Amino acid sequence: MASGSINVSIPSIPRDFGKKKRANRSAKLKQCKLDARREQWLSQGAVKNKGCKEELMGPRVSPQQIHEEERKNALENLQMRRRGVGEDGNGDGDENGSIHHDFDLDSPLNSPTGSSVLGGNESGTNFTASSSSSTTSGSSVGGSITEEDGEENDNCLDDWEAMADALAANDDDNKLENHFDENNSCLELQSSLEYEPAVQLDCNLPNLGFKNENLTQEGKVPPRVTPGNSRAWRPDDALRPQSLPNLPKQRSFKNIDRHYGQGVLPWGCASGVNVPTSCPICTEDLDLTDTSFLPCSCGFQVCLFCHKKMLELDGRCPNCRELYKNDPVKVETSVRRGSLTLRLARSCSMRS
Amino acid sequence: MQASRARLLKEYKEVQREKVADPDIQLVCDDSNIFKWTALVKGPSETPFEGGVFQLAFSVPEQYPLQPPQVRFLTKIFHPNVHFKTGEICLDILKNAWSPAWTLQSVCRAIIALMAHPEPDSPLNCDSGNLLRSGDVRGYQSMARMYTRLAASPKKG
Numbered sequence: 001m002a003s004g005s006i007n008v009s010i011p012s013i014p015r016d017f018g019k020k021k022r023a024n025r026s027a028k029l030k031q032c033k034l035d036a037r038r039e040q041w042l043s044q045g046a047v048k049n050k051g052c053k054e055e056l057m058g059p060r061v062s063p064q065q066i067h068e069e070e071r072k073n074a075l076e077n078l079q080m081r082r083r084g085v086g087e088d089g090n091g092d093g094d095e096n097g098s099i100h101h102d103f104d105l106d107s108p109l110n111s112p113t114g115s116s117v118l119g120g121n122e123s124g125t126n127f128t129a130s131s132s133s134s135t136t137s138g139s140s141v142g143g144s145i146t147e148e149d150g151e152e153n154d155n156c157l158d159d160w161e162a163m164a165d166a167l168a169a170n171d172d173d174n175k176l177e178n179h180f181d182e183n184n185s186c187l188e189l190q191s192s193l194e195y196e197p198a199v200q201l202d203c204n205l206p207n208l209g210f211k212n213e214n215l216t217q218e219g220k221v222p223p224r225v226t227p228g229n230s231r232a233w234r235p236d237d238a239l240r241p242q243s244l245p246n247l248p249k250q251r252s253f254k255n256i257d258r259h260y261g262q263g264v265l266p267w268g269c270a271s272g273v274n275v276p277t278s279c280p281i282c283t284e285d286l287d288l289t290d291t292s293f294l295p296c297s298c299g300f301q302v303c304l305f306c307h308k309k310m311l312e313l314d315g316r317c318p319n320c321r322e323l324y325k326n327d328p329v330k331v332e333t334s335v336r337r338g339s340l341t342l343r344l345a346r347s348c349s350m351r352s
Numbered sequence: 353m354q355a356s357r358a359r360l361l362k363e364y365k366e367v368q369r370e371k372v373a374d375p376d377i378q379l380v381c382d383d384s385n386i387f388k389w390t391a392l393v394k395g396p397s398e399t400p401f402e403g404g405v406f407q408l409a410f411s412v413p414e415q416y417p418l419q420p421p422q423v424r425f426l427t428k429i430f431h432p433n434v435h436f437k438t439g440e441i442c443l444d445i446l447k448n449a450w451s452p453a454w455t456l457q458s459v460c461r462a463i464i465a466l467m468a469h470p471e472p473d474s475p476l477n478c479d480s481g482n483l484l485r486s487g488d489v490r491g492y493q494s495m496a497r498m499y500t501r502l503a504a505s506p507k508k509g
Binding site for chain 2: 278280284310316321
C-alpha cells in the first residue's frame with residue numbers, strides 16, 4: 001500500500017517541476033520569485049538527494065526512468081530522514097519523508113520557527129508504519145493537486161505560496177494536534193486559494209475518491225488520513241467519520257444528474273405509469289395546474305373540474321373515500337418534479 | 353354528457369386492451385349505443401354458480417361516472433342480493449357507495465365477489481336470504497346450483 005501510494009505521488013513531482021521550468025522562462029515576476037525559491041530549495045535538497053536534482057536538470061529522461069529512480073530516491077530519502085530527522089530546517093514536515101516535497105517547498109523559508117518543529121518530527125518518527133503510509137498517501141493527494149494545478153500556472157503559483165504559508169502556519173502548532181490544525185490551516189488555505197469553482201470541483205472530486213480508497217484500505221488509522229484530505233472534509237473536519245457518508249451522497253447526486261440528463265426517456269416513461277396523465281374521472285388531460293394539485297393525501301389526482309364535482313357530490317375522494325380537506329394540499333417541490341417528469345413522459349409518448 | 357362519453361370510450365379501449373387479463377369477464381359495448389353494455393361473467397369457482405355464465409346488462413347514465421351505472425342480471429340467478437324476477441342487484445357500490453373511480457370492469461369484479469359472498473341480511477331474494485339466515489347453507493347451495501344449471505349453463509346440443 002505505502003509503495004503504491006508513493007508510486008502514484010512521486011512521478012508527479014519531477015514532471016511538474018519540468019513543466020514549471022518551461023513555464024517559468026516566459027513567466028512573470030511572481031513566477032520568477034517562486035522559481036528562485038524553488039531553486040533555493042532544490043539546492044538545499046540537492047545536498048541530500050543529488051540524483052533527484054540531476055534528473056531535474058538533465059535533458060529528457062523517459063517517464064518510466066524518472067518514475068523508478070525518483071521512487072528509489074524517495075525511499076532513500078524517507079529512510080535517511082527517518083534516521084537523521086531535523087538535520088536542517090528543511091525537515092519540518094518530515095514525518096512524511098521527502099514525499100512532502102511540494103508542501104515543504106517554501107516552508108523552510110517562510111517559517112521562522114522551523115526549529116520548534118523538530119520535537120514534532122521526533123514524535124513523527126514514532127509513528128507506526130501504517131500511519132506513515134497513510135500520511136504518504138495523504139501527501140500524494142497534494143502531489144496530484146499540484147499536478148493538476150500545473151496546467152494553470154497563475155493559479156497554481158498563488159496556490160503554492162498559499163499552501164506554503166498555510167503549512168508554515170501549521171508548523172508552528174504542536175504536532176500532537178496535528179490533524180486538527182492541519183485541517184484548519186488547510187481550511188484557510190482553501191479559502192485563501194483563488195480557485196475557479198470548476199477547478200476546485202475537479203480537484204476535489206478525484207481526491208475524494210482517492211481518499212475514500214485510502215480510508216478503506218487503512219481503516220485502522222482513520223484520523224491519520226485526515227490531514228491529507230483536509231480539503232475534502234471541509235464542512236466538518238473533526239467529525240470526519242461522520243462526514244464520510246456524505247461522499248457517496250454527493251456522488252449519487254451527481255449520478256442522478258447525469259441520469260436525468262442522459263437517461264430521461266426510460267425514467268420518464270417508467271414514472272409515467274404511476275403518474276396519471278389524464279384525469280381518471282373525466283379522462284381529460286391533466287394540465288400543469290391539475291398535475292400540481294393534490295386534493296387528497298392518498299395521492300389520487302383528479303382535475304380541478306372533477307374535484308369541484310366531487311365536492312358538490314359528497315366531498316369525498318373517489319379513491320379512498322376520505323372527506324376532502326377544505327384546503328387541498330398544494331404539491332411540494334418533489335411532486336412538482338414528478339409533474340415535470342410527467343410532462344416528459346407525455347412528450348416521449350407522443351414521440352413514439 | 354361529453355365527459356361520460358369520453359370516459360366510456362376510454363373504458364372501452366381499456367377493455368379491448370385487457371381482454372386477456374381477466375378471462376372471467378367479457379365486457380362488450382352495444383354496437384350503436386355506448387351507454388348500453390353487456391357483460392358475461394363466469395360464476396366463481398367453489399360456489400354454487402361455478403360453471404355458469406351470467407349475463408349482465410349495464411345502463412350507463414349520462415352523469416356517469418359521477419353516478420353509478422345501472423346493472424342487472426339478465427340471466428336468472430338464485431342469490432340473496434339479486435332480485436329473482438328483475439335481476440336487480442343490491443350492491444352498495446351501485447348505490448350510495450359508488451365512487452367515480454370505479455369502472456364497468458371493476459363493477460363486474462364486484463358482482464363476481466358478491467356472488468361468492470352473499471349478504472343475506474339485505475336480501476332482494478327473500479327465499480334465498482332466508483335459507484342462508486336460517487343456516488341452511490346446503491339448501492341454499494342446492495337451489496343456487498340448480499338455477500345455475502337451468503339458466504346459466506351453456507345448452508348442450
